[in-house]
Amino acid sequence: MAVSNIRYGENVTKEVGMDLQNLGMKNVCVMTDKNLAQLPPVRAVLNSLIRNKINFSVYDNVRVEPTDKSFMDAIEFARKGKFDAYVAVGGGSVMDTCKAANLYASSPESDLLDFVNAPIGKGKPVTVPLNPLIAVPTTSGTGSETTGIAIFDYEELNAKTGIASRAIKPTLGLIDPLHTLHMPERVIANSGFDVLCHSLESYTALPYHMRSPCPTNPIERPTYQGSNPISDVWAKHALRIVAKYLKRAVKNPDDREARFSMHLASSFAGIGFGNAGVHLCHGMSYPISGLVKTYRAKDYNVEHPIVPHGLSVVLTSPAVFSFTASMCPERHLEAAEILGADIRTAKIKDAGLVLADTLRKFLFDLNVDDGLSAVGYTTADIPALVKGTLPQERVTKLSPRSHSEDELSCLFEASMKLY
Amino acid sequence: MAVSNIRYGENVTKEVGMDLQNLGMKNVCVMTDKNLAQLPPVRAVLNSLIRNKINFSVYDNVRVEPTDKSFMDAIEFARKGKFDAYVAVGGGSVMDTCKAANLYASSPESDLLDFVNAPIGKGKPVTVPLNPLIAVPTTSGTGSETTGIAIFDYEELNAKTGIASRAIKPTLGLIDPLHTLHMPERVIANSGFDVLCHSLESYTALPYHMRSPCPTNPIERPTYQGSNPISDVWAKHALRIVAKYLKRAVKNPDDREARFSMHLASSFAGIGFGNAGVHLCHGMSYPISGLVKTYRAKDYNVEHPIVPHGLSVVLTSPAVFSFTASMCPERHLEAAEILGADIRTAKIKDAGLVLADTLRKFLFDLNVDDGLSAVGYTTADIPALVKGTLPQERVTKLSPRSHSEDELSCLFEASMKLY
Structure with missing residues (x-):
């Protein structure tokens, strides 16, 4: 820590x-x-x-x-x-x-x-x-x-x-x-998605004692240590705030309680992921923003095409957490419950699907574009997106589930449409 | 923070x-x-x-x-x-x-x-x-x-x-x-009570924006800032661990999950109270340990009489939280719930009583001595105990409720017997 x-x-x-x-x-x-x-x-x-x-x-x-x-x-x-x-x-x-x-x-x-x-x-x-x-x-x-x-x-x-x-x-x-009071609607939404993914990814990241190599000298430890009992506190706390306040903060710029709470949640999730790390949503997001063609996000006053960071991160989240759930299904179900799912009758083997459905509903309610296709990508772009993900080892190696290039392709494919 | x-x-x-x-x-x-x-x-x-x-x-x-x-x-x-x-x-x-x-x-x-x-x-x-x-x-x-x-x-x-x-x-x-595996039974119990009180006191401490004087230069701020949204996270998280694991850690030295969890809870509560502060239980504990007469706590291998710090802190906790509850009853009820109370039908005006009863039951289950009288004090000692509390302003001024010398006397009086 x-x-x-x-x-x-x-x-x-x-x-x-x-x-x-x-x-x-x-x-x-x-x-x-x-x-x-x-x-x-x-x-x-x-x-x-x-x-x-x-x-x-x-x-x-x-x-x-x-x-x-x-x-x-x-x-x-x-x-x-x-x-x-x-x-x-x-x-x-x-x-x-x-x-x-x-x-x-x-x-x-x-x-x-x-x-x-x-x-x-x-x-x-x-x-x-x-x-x-x-x-x-x-x-x-x-x-x-x-x-x-x-x-x-x-x-x-x-x-x-x-x-x-x-x-x-x-x-x-x-x-x-x-x-936070000056932030336009899409900026608060997209930056909130970054908090959402920081929380979810750091909470489901490879546990700190399973990361390798394990350096003998503590000074050689990476910045991203894997999920641990301290980052877990921040990840879950930030996730609870996102669940409670993000929709309110987006929909009503005068809702000070909601906007103020999201501002703190951003720091809280930062302390969590800054120690634990993030994994696939972030690793895959870098080529999604890097390869942007003509998409110009609403509410961003810039002169170049842009897929804002928070949006590029969240678009793959349903696919990613469906994929990673088998490695720590309890954490995926717990996250779904925090985000509002009724998990009383959910089966542990369905943890990924439950979290993915919960995320899709959450994103739909917040008017998020319908997947990678809505920000300008087609299946023809998948090889380039995969190629751009491969060098992101610093984060992707913290995924709880290891993955082949083919599996990355499938994750991008599954993220073309969300709803 | x-x-x-x-x-x-x-x-x-x-x-x-x-x-x-x-x-x-x-x-x-x-x-x-x-x-x-x-x-x-x-x-x-x-x-x-x-x-x-x-x-x-x-x-x-x-x-x-x-x-x-x-x-x-x-x-x-x-x-x-x-x-x-x-x-x-x-x-x-x-x-x-x-x-x-x-x-x-x-x-x-x-x-x-x-x-x-x-x-x-x-x-x-x-x-x-x-x-x-x-x-x-x-x-x-x-x-x-x-x-x-x-x-x-x-x-x-x-x-x-x-x-x-x-x-x-x-x-x-x-x-x-x-x-933590070498710790004798009473040492783990008493040190756990310190975690319990760090959590409860920092969570109920005067809020950071109500503390005075409010220095204009941030460098002049005291170490103890009052309860705040960051220390609250640590206080509640540590309290949940105490509720779940302290009894197990005390009763079974081989329960590694419980002992390990309490070790982390101690640090978590430390980060919380180290920023927010503690208040009356700690302020009143200093004369309770300082004026010790002949009491020698079990499991402490020392040559002098001793009321261990954690014990001296927790003995007044039922009386203290009955007294402070009126200033932030929701927090007192929430704490009681975390410690296992059923608060569904509790009235907000009874928050202090509910938390005090919950604490008494918790301490009874852990074989805690029956109040200040059991560690050697009588009502004749109360003036000296009050006198020893008065200089503890650094912490007592963080009590959510201000207090007269008479009220401190009453708190000591009410702590003579717990059960």
């Missing part, structure tokens, strides 16, 4: 200037994206910095669903700025970009691929000290403020990959629920 | 040498008590240090229920040894003593009272950097491996007090459930 330091409360964002002053920081980089740059969360951060007389530069060029190129642009900015601290204000894209900027500015001689997960990158361990990074999440999905993960789209391979190291975990997450 | 770094698993103790080597440590102090010095947990630590060629000195003079004098003895040892790291192997007494030794060896000019909580001590903030401390708990109660708290008996005042600072929180807790 690695550490995550978060502070929750309305208006905690206003404290960021004092936090930086307490840390003795004098030259701060504020990272965000162009949409957010004009919105209250960024204004609250800048006002706090001004009030506390802290010099800062704003980088608002973060790409929503970042790429290696957009990472490099932020890294160059950070390297030139010689900042002593960072504040990331945004969703997962902003926080992940800021983690990368901090890492590579602290290690100016390193190439991007040096710290990227093997086999795509070299997967070198991070040994340099990083500067403080305070994360202020404005979506309710990624949990990136609690994790040592930074994901980007490696354009050459048309697939997402990332950096995973406890060293890049933010120093502090400021969880200010007021920031 | 401050951070706690724990690692759980059978035999994780064996990794301590590698952890210290990874940290570059060369001269390590191992702290324990005389009973434990001969037992497997300490042997496992020493073997690991030898295997990893780390120089160490053993201090086995920790007093069970430490005092200012026993703290000072350990501090002198630490100051002379010029250690670069510490390993504490034991229960709360050992871990707390080791935290103090690390703190005052790192601040050699400081007097003991400098960092002790006001009003007994000066309550100075800790600004010196401490050395790494790895905690290996061998009881299942204190949660001290996750907290920034060190408690001792200040003999001049006949009352317990302590040091509370995030700075003294252990670097890492190694939660090795195998260590």
